[in-house]
Amino acid sequence: MNITDELYQQVILEHNRHPVHFHTLGDATHKAEGFNPLCGDRYWVYVRVDEKDLIDDVSFTGNGCAISKASLSIMTEAILGKSIEYTKDLFGRFHELVQGNSDDADELGELAVFGGVAKYPARVKCAALGWHTLMGALNRSQDSVCTE
């Protein structure tokens, strides 16, 4: 596989073209905006958490590069129906993956396609933007997350 195909795997291209859960969520219990001022990528993440601390529904809107958009799309699939605790742990493992420090990439399911990002330090922030925004929403600590 050449270096371009290694980064832009078909799964990423498909989620970029046709992102899932790509809409607003009227009854969200948590939401946050994520912005990368360097490239102008900007997203909103919406989460509805139920009384058992499970992510009952999740969605996103916004625009940016293929890496950031696909990452958000795949993230929403990975956390739907999962607990907040699981989600935070998954974020940690995803972060290790894109930093090139992961040894359990196979256990990350579809998220593993972002392993190629580790070779592009300038693009790690693209892959992580959605996750940082999600954490901002869940922690309710801030309404806007900036990756610079």
Place this chain on the structure above:
Amino acid sequence: MTGTLARVDQDFPALAQTIHGQYPLVYLDNAATTFKARPVIAALNRYYSQESANIHRGVHTLSQLATERYEAARATVQTFIGAEQVEDIIFTSGTTAAINMVAQGFVRKRLSPGDEILITEMEHHSNIVPWQMLREQTGAQLKVAPINDLGEVRLDAFAEMLSPRTKMVSIGYVSNALGTINPVKQMVALAHRIGAPVLVDAAQAVATIPVNVTDLDCDFLAFSGHKIFGPTGTGVLYGKQAILEQMDPVFGGGDMILSVTFEKTVYNHIPYRFEPGTPHIAGVIGLGAAIDYVTRIGMETIAAHDRKLARLAAERLSTIPGVRLIGEAADKTSIASFVLEHAHPHDIGTILDNHGVAIRAGHHCAQPVMQHFGVEATARASFSLYNTERDIDRLMEAVLKVKEVFV
């Protein structure tokens, strides 16, 4: 006395490398910074390895030599930009420092609430933010002359926005995001009709078109060394003598004074009062070497070359379905900014890099320009004297690869 651009690539050692172990580098990010010419590197090397001494204060041989070389660079800049006298040339750390010096040292004390500073919509952030800071400090207004959809300043609107309240006009010569060459001489004349002084931000102009401050009649002009094949951390502020005499130093320190007691300090003469502390001596000497280098080739030769490559790149890119050129001014040079349907500029930049082609993707520190064209970012190929038509072939091949990925 113009030279030739044949074999000019031999003068830039950084060009001779491969990317990802297989692609010969095509460097098309010259609007961000230019590569350094061999004489520049040699000048830095000579200063650091042999002639390493401080300036303006030593009686010993090396200090005198360093002082001579530093002051020779000042004379080189004076001749290069057509300044009347060598004292009109102030060395700074770059264009940004120069604009801030003018804002704080010259303009600030002349502003009252309601006074106006006029810039254009296509300015680099470094010609926006210093004036916004001044606005906060003084209560003055910041006025912005709009651009049209080709990326040209609307001269009629610019003229209308000039008023007796206009206390400063600051305009870019060549847009770093679009490549537009502004009719600066005409804009200076318009501003002078109502008595407003004009600063020209020539950061993007100085390596790509001939710049002459006497012909422009501008009051200030700023540029950076690193965009004209010189060292980073160097720059020039030109000012007319009568104007510089009205400017206060923003930084105090050594070398900018004639005498200091605790009661009173007497400032040094112009330009030294604006160069406090030990400057980037090696860098300034290197900048002098860079200017000598382009002067040997001839700015007219370079200007014709850069203009031709920008036009050719725009023509060829526009043949690719889905490409939209950003900035199509009648008078433009050295830059081809574009977006591509279905592919974000950062993805274009990464895939081009995967094929050894270095471009810039982003807002180019000119977010208002991006907003005008309704984009968050563009992909920008920027050309310099060592680029060739073959580089545009490589750019085209790589953009077509992007199309393959993002069908």
